[in-house]
Amino acid sequence: MIAGAALALAVAAPTWAADPVKIGFITKFPVPFFATMENAAKDYAAANPGIELVFGQGASATDIEGQIAQIESMVTQGVQGIALTPVDPTVAQALDKAVAAGVKVVLMDNDIPGWNGRTALATTDNYAAGKIAGEYLKSVLKPGDTMGILEGVPGVPSLDDRVNGMIEGLGGLDVKIVGRGATGCTEEQGINLAEDILTANPDLKSIYAACGPPAAGAAQAIRNANLAAKPILVGFDFCCGEAEALEAGIEDATVAQFPAKMASLGVEALVKAIRGEPVESLIDSGAALVTKSNMADFQ
Template identity: 80%
Template structure:
């Protein structure tokens, strides 16, 4: 409840900040694919536009975590529609060349959710520090595992920096406990592949002690796989990331032990506000951290 009140006040705070008091601005807002996390981001951008009447936002979304061509088409379409800036959650680093063309046309770009490595075209990056957020997950696992325990990892999309950071950060947070990693597999951040990879891990390792999922949908998929296998909640530890897409139900049921929450509303609002300010010639920070926190059954009401 406290979080909802905080986020509800963000748009009002931005409305009163004076950042949207000059000439009208037209923006593009592009998210990766249809899951609640990105729907929340889009709703936050709509709330910002409603609170700031001089800001018009055109919205677009890809179809999947690997829809590179779809995202490229959205960028090109928005440039054609005359946007002055684009706030985007880049699905893959290869969209950078299309963003370069947008910049050449005078469009400013703010990245959200994840960075594009070695690309210097962005005006700002509004994101969770995914490496540090991964360390939060690793710290929890360290607190409940012991030397010799086994761990399986459900990756997101290997090669996407933010998703890789969630795994690498988790591994650093886990340091100090000698855990055996018995398998890891890509899920493309889908529940279906989360079920499949988790089932394979459980079949190959009947005494598997823990599973870490780098995205919300695969975490929900792993919870289903654990339930389908008839494994008692106390016999395995499941930790996810995102607090979305079925994780609330898994935490309530006790199948999932913990997850890491991002703040998508805050991320979107900070990203759009930075873009508006940059277009109007105001100084903005290059890196804007929207934060992360550990969520368990005991405290999840604070994050709904």
Template identity: 75%
Template structure:
């Protein structure tokens, strides 16, 4: 996701007015899979490197949202290449064992985007407060739903805390409105499964009032499923990430709202914390990169 120039400038400035010099520091930067969100994270890391002077970054990316073996291979490769730290968006908690091996070789680890439950090896976590961002989505739904309405939920990857929290936060904020959940399913944050799960919900419940998706590709899939269904009423669609086809769905009037993250900042915060920790400087354990509600009225500010 690319922000408007003015907004991007303000966000960049908020990260660090004067990044710590990073000559002769080499780090690894690993993201989950090829979607615009993670491409923007790479842009943020590159921007920090340009500002900090001399930071060497080795980039790597998994093939999919469930490519555990791919991430493990990248971690091992980067340690072999002599990185002093790794900034990673962990695809699954099971990569922690490999990260422990990296730490044993004096490699610092900063997590980005999502945490690894009960793992104490991280130096810091730079992420959206996904529970609060989920509450933002729930707050929007609360304004458009009423007692007796029905809701379908497209979940992300089971067991990934960031994705689970997006659903938990939404439901917490929606409490007080007697909405019936008529279907929910796992999408692995893919458009294909988003289409499939949404089609199942729409087929079983053609009168469904709303659908909430915990990630962007699945939201775009739900938009396609809603379009294909040709129902005689508007299904309220709320997504998360505002990426991967959501803008087109919103412009077409199919998607009503989404929660945008700031992946550019997430990466800059994460890399900055990693560099500081390598230099022996103190860093915050939890760094919130922010979020915002996107609707058709303000969507151009997030494109």
């Protein structure tokens, strides 16, 4: 009789894995890359009933206070987990408070160095992806050629890795870096910095941009410059006007991430963690080289 009652109770009671979860999903700023991530998170939730998503986003690539406010708002709204693309390591203090309140945290896109509060990191291996760009540049440049580098936001590990990985990918090729600076991952700053570098170096051989918007900005600067010989342009992200620049032959290559995969893997890891299931601490969503000849495979 006791065994029968226990069996009936076990059948009637919902399993923990079936319990609904409420998740905050916070991205850095409004560009297509993060819109793709949001859409993928929505698709994942639609395909897996019981997941409620609350979305938040910062205003720019340097909107630290805005992201902190989003984190605090998610905790107030009672989320059980937060999936976050951290805009800066200094948001860790707000995340510490969330974790102390029992909220699980999965980081996406980039890590927070030295912060141990995350359950998992779903990301592109940005250093390895940067090497893909550098290896391509090595194949088309020769010793003594010049290069300008359009950085993203210095101090953000994933963006720094894209530059450092590219340099390693050059494999010791003697390339002279004649200009280098931050762009905030914006097209406007990309245009301005590329114009400055091209003005000072009209025979520039190459430009590497660590984010999609400044790559598109560099393409515009190259158009405007009316140079005798176009520099080789390599970007990162395959977004924000890069497809048009590749099609026009102004951008030569870029490195594509897989933001939809990154988002779905991040949400999946967070749901598993909330439901008490094991989760890998590092989840690599991959990267690939895109050129005009294969870009249709990535659209």
